[in-house]
Amino acid sequence: MKKVVTILGARPQFVKAAVLSRIIAKKNEFEEVIVHTGQHFDANMSDVFFDEMEIPKPKYNLNINSLSHGVMTGQMIEKIEEVLLIEKPNAIIIFGDTNSTIAGAIAAKKLNIKIVHIEAGLRSYNMQMPEEINRILTDRISDLLLCPTDTAIENLQKEGFDDFGARVVKTGYIMKDAVEFYSKFSEEKSKIIDRLELQTKPFILATIHRQENTDNIEKLKSIFESLESISNETQVVLPLHPRTRKILAENNLDYNLKIIDPVGYFDMLELLKNCKMVITDSGGLQKEAFFNKKYCIIIRDETEWVELVKNGFAEIVGSDKQRILKSFQKHKEDTLSFSINLYGNQVGLSIYKELKALVLN
Numbered sequence: 152m153k154k155v156v157t158i159l160g161a162r163p164q165f166v167k168a169a170v171l172s173r174i175i176a177k178k179n180e181f182e183e184v185i186v187h188t189g190q191h192f193d194a195n196m197s198d199v200f201f202d203e204m205e206i207p208k209p210k211y212n213l214n215i216n217s218l219s220h221g222v223m224t225g226q227m228i229e230k231i232e233e234v235l236l237i238e239k240p241n242a243i244i245i246f247g248d249t250n251s252t253i254a255g256a257i258a259a260k261k262l263n264i265k266i267v268h269i270e271a272g273l274r275s276y277n278m279q280m281p282e283e284i285n286r287i288l289t290d291r292i293s294d295l296l297l298c299p300t301d302t303a304i305e306n307l308q309k310e311g312f313d314d315f316g317a318r319v320v321k322t323g324y325i326m327k328d329a330v331e332f333y334s335k336f337s338e339e340k341s342k343i344i345d346r347l348e349l350q351t352k353p354f355i356l357a358t359i360h361r362q363e364n365t366d367n368i369e370k371l372k373s374i375f376e377s378l379e380s381i382s383n384e385t386q387v388v389l390p391l392h393p394r395t396r397k398i399l400a401e402n403n404l405d406y407n408l409k410i411i412d413p414v415g416y417f418d419m420l421e422l423l424k425n426c427k428m429v430i431t432d433s434g435g436l437q438k439e440a441f442f443n444k445k446y447c448i449i450i451r452d453e454t455e456w457v458e459l460v461k462n463g464f465a466e467i468v469g470s471d472k473q474r475i476l477k478s479f480q481k482h483k484e485d486t487l488s489f490s491i492n493l494y495g496n497q498v499g500l501s502i503y504k505e506l507k508a509l510v511l512n
């Protein structure tokens with residue numbers, strides 16, 4: 152039987168892989184071998200996703216984490232190559248823009264294994280971001296580039312992809328399928344709204360983890376001060392990434408917010424459904440807010456998801472306290488219609504169709 156190797160490492164990748172793995176298993180037309188690089192390793196950053204979304208257990212866990220970018224990526228390339236030499240897959244599947252993504256791409260390309268990049272073509276046009284570097288390099292050596300939006304297709308055309316011999320297709324954004332499918336389960340399984348006593352109190356959902364925000368202490372302070380100020384009016388629930396928690400502790404920074412440990416996907420879906428608004432520097436959460444009909448304040452200087460901003464569902468405010476507070480005041484009572492379809496339909500199946508054509512050929 153033909154075979155694909157899927158490389159996973161970070162939280163959003165687990166969610167996207169859950170949708171695709173389910174389809175691959177059901178169709179049973181080729182085999183999938185899952186490799187976990189170990190980039191995210193805490194139980195609530197990793198295991199919980201595999202358990203509740205029933206992602207097949209990884210055949211390999213490379214256990215590579217908590218290292219500088221170069222060491223992490225280097226070790227991943229080495230170990231993924233070993234796996235590819237054993238498994239001899241017909242293609243490798245990689246998601247998004249993490250160090251695990253670029254490592255998988257480089258290892259596969261040097262072995263002439265076809266690369267399928269899901270979430271191709273996104274650009275922030277900010278070369279300071281590790282994710283932007285990962286995206287550009289990964290796209291350039293991928294064979295099948297599956298794009299979530301028209302903007303992603305246009306970005307690739309601008310970079311000359313029409314002449315590169317790779318197949319570039321718009322499939323839509325796979326997280327949409329995840330939100331639709333797993334929402335049925337989260338309602339039944341998640342107890343987070345009761346546990347945090349949020350049934351009657353309106354709340355804002357916030358997450359902060361990007362290196363560009365966490366590694367600049369002035370920015371970090373400004374962001375957290377604004378969240379604290381917002382929480383005087385509406386409480387702010389903040390599932391905190393270990394990176395951010397560590398930096399706050401190292402700098403003796405303490406804020407009066409409802410800070411909780413990172414949550415699994417079911418809990419996140421329930422928080423999204425029940426919150427009033429989302430404030431985040433995450434890429435994934437921006438669209439998950441949209442799918443759950445919530446306005447999103449983006450704590451970055453740019454976004455790859457420009458259609459959200461263009462259509463009035465999100466605002467980019469950076470890390471400046473006054474801008475964050477102003478945006479909150481401006482949008483806190485918004486009642487928007489979220490009926491526009493920005494990210495496609497049955498995205499998992501569209502991706503599977505393209506994948507199958509590549510693998511079975």
Ligand code: UD1
Nearest residue numbers: 161162163190191192193196217248249250281282393394
């Ligand atoms: C990574 C991705 C980012 C993605 C995000 C999703 C890169 C360059 N960045 O960022 O694109 O949006 O995942 O969440 O690949 N840590 C723990 N426990 C964990 C995971 C991380 O303590 O389970 C610590 C690490 O030791 C490290 C820090 O958090 O010190 C950052 O982790 P890292 O994997 O480098 O990047 P993320 O910020 O998670």
